[in-house]
Amino acid sequence: MSTAASSASRQQILDRIRAATRTSSNGSAQFVEDHAALPRNYVRSGKLTTEARIALMIERLREYDAEVLESTPENLVASIRAQLAASGKRTFVLPQGLPVDWLVSGFDWKVDNGLATADIEQAEGVVSAAFCGVADSGTIVLHHSPTEGRRVLTLLPDWHLCILRGSQVVETLPEYFDRCKRPPAFHPSDGDLSLGTPALVTWISGPSATADIEMTRIKGVHGPRFLHVIMVRDDI
Amino acid sequence: MSQSVANHPVLDPLLAPPFPQAALPMLRNPQLRTNVAHAIDVIQAKRFRLVNEKTDWQELRDAASAIRAESLRNLGFYLVQFETQCTAAGGTVHWASDATEARQIILDLLRQENASEVIKIKTMTSAEIQLNPFLQAAGVDVFETDLAEIILQLGDDEPSHIVVPALHVNRSQVREIFARRMGLDNLSDDPQALTAAARTYLRQKFLKIPTAISGANFLIAETGSVVVVESEGNGRMCLTLPRTMITIAGIEKVLPRFQDLEVMLQVLARSATGERMNPYTSLWTGVTPGDGPQSFHVVLLDNQRSSILARPVERQTLKCIRCAACMNTCPVYRQTGGHAYGSVYPGPIGAILTPQLMQMHHAQSLPFASSLCGACYEVCPVKINIPEVLIELRSQVVNQERHQFASIFDPMFLGMKIANLLFQKAWRFHLAQRLGRIGARLFTRKDGWIHSLPSLGAKWTQTRDLRALPSQTFHEWWAARAKEAR
Numbered sequence: 228m229s230t231a232a233s234s235a236s237r238q239q240i241l242d243r244i245r246a247a248t249r250t251s252s253n254g255s256a257q258f259v260e261d262h263a264a265l266p267r268n269y270v271r272s273g274k275l276t277t278e279a280r281i282a283l284m285i286e287r288l289r290e291y292d293a294e295v296l297e298s299t300p301e302n303l304v305a306s307i308r309a310q311l312a313a314s315g316k317r318t319f320v321l322p323q324g325l326p327v328d329w330l331v332s333g334f335d336w337k338v339d340n341g342l343a344t345a346d347i348e349q350a351e352g353v354v355s356a357a358f359c360g361v362a363d364s365g366t367i368v369l370h371h372s373p374t375e376g377r378r379v380l381t382l383l384p385d386w387h388l389c390i391l392r393g394s395q396v397v398e399t400l401p402e403y404f405d406r407c408k409r410p411p412a413f414h415p416s417d418g419d420l421s422l423g424t425p426a427l428v429t430w431i432s433g434p435s436a437t438a439d440i441e442m443t444r445i446k447g448v449h450g451p452r453f454l455h456v457i458m459v460r461d462d463i
Numbered sequence: 464m465s466q467s468v469a470n471h472p473v474l475d476p477l478l479a480p481p482f483p484q485a486a487l488p489m490l491r492n493p494q495l496r497t498n499v500a501h502a503i504d505v506i507q508a509k510r511f512r513l514v515n516e517k518t519d520w521q522e523l524r525d526a527a528s529a530i531r532a533e534s535l536r537n538l539g540f541y542l543v544q545f546e547t548q549c550t551a552a553g554g555t556v557h558w559a560s561d562a563t564e565a566r567q568i569i570l571d572l573l574r575q576e577n578a579s580e581v582i583k584i585k586t587m588t589s590a591e592i593q594l595n596p597f598l599q600a601a602g603v604d605v606f607e608t609d610l611a612e613i614i615l616q617l618g619d620d621e622p623s624h625i626v627v628p629a630l631h632v633n634r635s636q637v638r639e640i641f642a643r644r645m646g647l648d649n650l651s652d653d654p655q656a657l658t659a660a661a662r663t664y665l666r667q668k669f670l671k672i673p674t675a676i677s678g679a680n681f682l683i684a685e686t687g688s689v690v691v692v693e694s695e696g697n698g699r700m701c702l703t704l705p706r707t708m709i710t711i712a713g714i715e716k717v718l719p720r721f722q723d724l725e726v727m728l729q730v731l732a733r734s735a736t737g738e739r740m741n742p743y744t745s746l747w748t749g750v751t752p753g754d755g756p757q758s759f760h761v762v763l764l765d766n767q768r769s770s771i772l773a774r775p776v777e778r779q780t781l782k783c784i785r786c787a788a789c790m791n792t793c794p795v796y797r798q799t800g801g802h803a804y805g806s807v808y809p810g811p812i813g814a815i816l817t818p819q820l821m822q823m824h825h826a827q828s829l830p831f832a833s834s835l836c837g838a839c840y841e842v843c844p845v846k847i848n849i850p851e852v853l854i855e856l857r858s859q860v861v862n863q864e865r866h867q868f869a870s871i872f873d874p875m876f877l878g879m880k881i882a883n884l885l886f887q888k889a890w891r892f893h894l895a896q897r898l899g900r901i902g903a904r905l906f907t908r909k910d911g912w913i914h915s916l917p918s919l920g921a922k923w924t925q926t927r928d929l930r931a932l933p934s935q936t937f938h939e940w941w942a943a944r945a946k947e948a949r
Contacts, residue, residue, distance in 0.1 A: 236765075240765045241539050269726065363739065403725070432740035436694055440629075440633075441634050
C-alpha cells in the first residue's frame with residue numbers, strides 16, 4: 228500500500244489548489260457565508276393542491292410504466308393482498324421494520340433479519356415502504372431505514388411493491404431536501420451526521436431502464452423490471 | 464461492421480492523429496454518421512421538451528453554475544472536509560497526482576483484496592487514466608457492467624460519447640458482437656433481446672465478484688457522501704453486492720452540501736438524457752454496517768486539474784458535470800462522432816478539456832474543431848462559456864507555434880506577418896488592394912466567380928467559390944464621387 232506516496236501527493240495537490248485559489252484551509256465561516264450568498268431563485272415550493280399533487284405523482288409514475296393503485300389506510304392490507312395475488316408470484320422478501328399485518332397469508336415471506344444474498348436473489352418480489360415521493364419527477368426516495376430495507380433488498384427481486392403514503396409526497400425536489408433537514412426518526416449511522424442528512428439514499432424514477440441501443444428505451448436491465456406502487460391516501 | 468469497430472479508434476491524446484485527419488474516415492462512414500445522427504436527434508428532442516416544461520430552467524442554470532464555481536473557488540477546503548467526513552464514516556481517501564499514481568493505488572488495493580476480477584460501473588475518469596488495459600496487463604480481469612460499456616468492451620471498441628458511449632453502434636452491430644462474444648448464435652437484433660442477453664451475462668458476475676470500481680458524479684463535502692447517477696441498475700448492483708468498493712473521482716467533483724443536489728439532480732438528467740430524473744441515483748456515505756461494501760476507498764485524482772484551476776479563463780472547464788449536452792448540440796460532433804477527437808472526452812467539452820489535461824502539449828488541434836457557434840454554451844447546465852475557453856486555448860496554441868523556428872517558413876505565419884506589414888500604413892494597404900485585384904483577374908471566370916485558386920488558396924476554394932474582387936474599392940468610389948460632385 229502506497230500510503231506514504233499518497234500522503235505526499237495529498238500535500239502536493241492541496242498546495243497546488245491553494246496556490247491556484249489563493250486560499251488557506253482555515254476560515255470555514257467564510258465558506259459558509261460564500262455558499263449562503265449564492266443565487267437560488269429557482270422554484271422551491273410547489274403550488275398544487277394536495278389532490279393535484281398526488282394526481283401528478285401518479286401520472287408521472289405511470290409514465291415510467293409503474294403500476295399505481297390508490298388505497299385508503301384502512302384498506303391497505305387488502306390492497307397489498309390484491310397486488311400480490313395479481314402478480315402471480317409466491318415468494319417475497321421484506322424489511323424487518325414493517326408491520327406484521329402486511330405479511331398477508333397465502334404467500335411465502337422472508338423477513339430480512341440478515342438474509343443471505345442468495346435468498347434475496349431467489350425471491351420473486353419485495354415489499355417496502357419509502358421515505359418520500361417527488362411528484363414533479365415521479366421519484367420515489369428510499370433512505371433505507373428499517374421499513375425501507377437494506378439497499379440489496381429492493382434491488383435483486385424482479386418485482387417491487389412500494390407503499391407510499393400521500394403525506395410523504397412533495398411536489399418539487401427542493402421540498403424533499405427541506406424534509407431532510409428535519410431530524411429523521413431513524414438514522415442508519417445513529418445520528419452521526421448531525422444535520423439530519425441521510426447516509427444512504429436511492430432515488431428511483433421508474434423501473435430500471437436503458438436506451439444504450441439506438442436510444443430505444445428498454446425496461447429492466449438489472450434492477451427490478453416491475454415497479455408497483457400503492458398510494459395510501461392518509462392525506463385526506 | 465462499421466469501420467470504427469474494425470479499426471480500433473485511438474483515444475490516447477499522445478497517439479491520436481490531429482482532429483482534421485481523424486475526422487476524415489468518420490465523415491466517409493455513412494453508417495456511423497447515420498447512427499450518431501439518429502441517437503442525437505432522439506436525445507435532443509427529449510431534452511428540448513423537458514427543458515421547456517421547466518419554468519425555472521434559467522434560474523436552475525444560474526444556481527448550478529454558481530454552486531460549481533463556489534466549489535472550485537474553495538476547492539481545498541471542501542476536499543479536506545470531504546476527506547474528514549468520509550474517513551469518519553469508515554471510508555479511506557487516497558490522493559493521486561496523476562494517472563500513474565491513481566492506477567497504482569487501485570492496483571495495490573486490488574492486490575490487498577487478492578482480487579483477480581473486478582466489476583465496474585461506467586466511469587469516464589477511469590477511461591481517462593486508461594485503467595482497464597493497465598489492470599488487464601497486471602492480471603486482473605475487468606468486467607464493465609453498463610450496457611454500452613459491455614458493447615464496447617466485447618466489441619474491442621472505444622467510447623464515442625460520455626453519457627451514451629456506444630451511440631455510434633447500431634442494433635445489428637450489437638447483435639453481431641454479442642452473438643460472437645457470448646456464443647449466442649440465435650440472438651435477434653431486437654434491443655429487448657440484446658438487453659436481456661446482457662442481463663443474463665452479468666447477473667452471475669454481480670453475485671460472484673466481490674470487488675467493484677465506480678466513478679462519482681458528485682462528492683458531498685459536508686457529509687463525505689458519494690453520488691452515482693445511472694439508469695440500468697448495474698450501478699446499484701456494484702454499490703451493494705461487493706465486499707469492497709473503490710471509487711475514482713476527479714478532485715473537481717466535490718459539491719459543498721447535500722442540499723446542492725436539489726439543483727444538480729434537476730439539471731443533470733434533463734441535460735444528459737432528456738429525462739425528468741434518471742431511473743436510479745445512489746448516495747452512500749463511507750461504510751454502513753450490514754448494508755453494502757464493508758470496505759470503501761475513494762481515489763481523488765488531480766491529473767492536471769489543479770493547473771486548470773489556476774488559470775482564470777480556463778477554470779470554468781472544471782465546473783463540468785459531464786452531462787454531454789454540449790456534444791449533443793454541437794454541429795461538428797454530429798458530423799464526426801466522438802472518435803475523431805482522439806480522447807475519451809469528445810465534443811466541445813473534450814475540445815477544451817483534453818488539451819488542458821495534456822498541458823497543451825498534445826491535442827492542440829482540438830480547440831480548432833469548432834465553428835464557435837456558441838450552441839454548447841447555450842445548453843450547458845452549469846454555464847461553461849466553451850467558446851471563450853476555445854478562443855483562449857487557440858491563442859495559446861498559436862503562441863506556441865509562433866515561437867517555433869519552423870514558423871518562419873509556415874505560410875500561415877508568413878501571411879500574418881505580411882498582413883501585419885500591410886495594415887500598418889494606408890498606402891501599403893491600398894497598394895495591396897490594387898495588386899490583389901490585378902492578380903485575382905487571372906483566376907476570375909466569365910461568370911464573375913473565382914472557382915479555384917492555386918496552392919494555399921485551394922484550401923478555401925476546395926469547398927466554396929469566391930466572388931471576384933470588385934473593380935473599385937470603397938475608398939476609390941468615395942474619392943470619385945467627391946470629384947463628380949465638384
